[in-house]
Amino acid sequence: MNLPKKHLHYLGWIATFTAFLMYVSYIPQIIDNIHGIKTSPIQPIAAAINCFLWVCYGIFREQRDWPIAIANTPGVIFGLIAFFTAL
Template identity: 55%
Template sequence: MNNSKKAILVGRIASIMSILMYVSYFPQIINNLHGQYGNPVQPLVACINSSFWCSYAFLQEYKDWPVFIANLPGIIFGLITFLTALH
């Protein structure tokens, strides 16, 4: 396997792991909705970080869609987790 194929494989795995990381907010969102509030700081920082990465990917001359798609759930689920953690 040459370096280009290795880079593509690593990029795909990293994208999947990024999406899974943000989807893992589901349990915290459910707990928040049931009154067991978590700390809102980490999901807010994740949302802001993901917003910067999505902006970076979108502002490139050739759009970096894998980076954009991998970080979009971070904006959505980070914001939902943050808002539901406020009490």
């Protein structure tokens, strides 16, 4: 089943918004880490690497895919912060 281009465009931006929310959810983990309640650094660094690769993919495609790049940028930032504060 193929979605009309208009619907696919909206789906991409809705997915961008929900991905942004998912990565912002690292904030409580970062706060816990800063307050001495350390969490595992493995998941955040894996997420940061994954998101970095998706950002590169979105930017360096022949036809840039901004929803993918934008959606994953917070994952790089918050994943790295969560990683380093968990150490």
